[in-house]
Amino acid sequence: MSHHRPIRPQDRHGFDAIIDARTPAEFAEDHLPGAINCPVLSDEERATVGTLYVQRSAFEARRVGGGLVAANLARHLAGPLADKPITWRPLVYCWRGGMRSGSMVQWLRLVGWDAQQLAGGYKAFRRHVIGQIEALAPQLDLRVVVGATGSAKTRVLHALEAQGAQVLDLEGLARHKGSLLGALPGVAQPSQKHFETQIATALEGFDLGRPVYVEGESARIGRLSVPVPLVQRLRAAACIDIEAPPAERLAYLLRDYAYLGDDRTALAQRLAQLTELHGHATVQRWQAWAQAGDLPALFDELMRLHYDPHYGRSQQRNFACWDERRRVAAPDLSPAGIAALARALHDPE
Structure with missing residues (x-):
């Protein structure tokens, strides 16, 4: 022994x-x-x-x-x-x-x-996690996948991973879709520490000589904070902008968020957070659609009035390379269309 x-x-x-x-x-x-x-x-x-x-x-x-x-x-x-x-x-x-x-x-x-x-026990491991994120995040060759709400960015990442690309799925690790309505039903988010442990473990597994695809996240996903060194690297990295037509995005959102119709009251309550931005009359109309389960009408207006108007401005503010972004047309967001899109994005290595 x-x-x-x-x-x-x-x-x-x-x-x-x-x-x-x-x-x-x-x-x-x-x-x-x-x-x-x-x-x-x-x-x-x-x-x-x-x-x-x-x-x-x-x-x-x-x-x-x-x-x-x-x-x-x-x-x-x-x-x-x-x-x-x-x-x-x-x-x-x-x-x-x-x-x-x-x-x-x-x-x-x-x-x-x-x-x-x-x-040194868990405390030493915790220091190791923070050290790994600080050391590895600046070295990542990131390709930041951006696109207006409903562009199937997360599914594109999953398709890229299935095709052998290196992917950092922050929303998957955070167990949250990142938007106002992004909480997953019956799924609790991990603790901040566990989120960071998962990120450090993913970074340790990457080949730093190959690109890593990641979604263009804000600094918070639900109640979790993306570690600062990773946010800084994201902000400076090359962007790929998925451009899908509004009708295709709406159809995708209705498939991807169909479960929101299961608890209409909870959905209506969450929409209340938008009152300051859009005023009582608009939000009450949205809440009435939520209560009636009319997701097509609700998502159509949320896209046009809430998400899309701020999209370009917020991306320009958040991503240093926004003006040099690579634009990719995504006319079809069906599973086959998403797989084809991922193949188009995947750098020949």
Whole structure:
């Protein structure tokens, strides 16, 4: 068995498993990619031990905490870890690389497994994520796909990826379509930290010598912020403008947002946010269409009165290379049309 050595975040690959020994709540907020959660203390137990530490003593906290940790480790050994062979090599981490992962590593090594501890724990990994985004974002050869609302930009990205291009799907990682009506029904957005972890993981996987296609996002997607180094790179990158006719865009939007008709009241409530921009009369008309489920009338006016008038101005403000953009006609936004569009965009490499 190899000796017990601290592992740095960049050396985390090559283990049979990555075990997060923190509580389920800590794990839910963010965790190392591919990690499984084997908490040595539950959320409630960790709170209890913390209270003992403050109100009684460090010894009392360790005595009670030690018993709880031992009981939880016994459960993991009898459960998820019961079938692991002697050759199994896990990497274990907690918040700071302290007692929680330390005690787990000690027990796993006593069993006979070559368990290692992540030096500095999740906090060190978090610093690594921020460092990777800062280091890699400026090096990306980005192709920013832009286009008026309903131009099927996200689908074009998916088609590009299917054709072998490198794609950074920020809306997919954010689980949000990026617009006022972009929340996905029944799907919560990840935490800001987990969003950044996913971005760093994607950047680490790219070949920096090849282009990366990305949608022209604003600095926020739903309630998440796109990391500043990536926003800066996006703003300076080459643009590809998808130009689809209004009728084709409307038909695409009606397919892509059909689910908004399922909860008409929620849709009407969201439209209220536009009152300041468009006035009560217009928004009330839109809300009446929402309540009636008349999405064709609603989307047609939203496109013409809300999205399209500001499109050119906002793009010019946001993208330094807007005036030199490459324009691509998209007469057909059916699946076959989108696949053809992606082939036209894909730089011959």
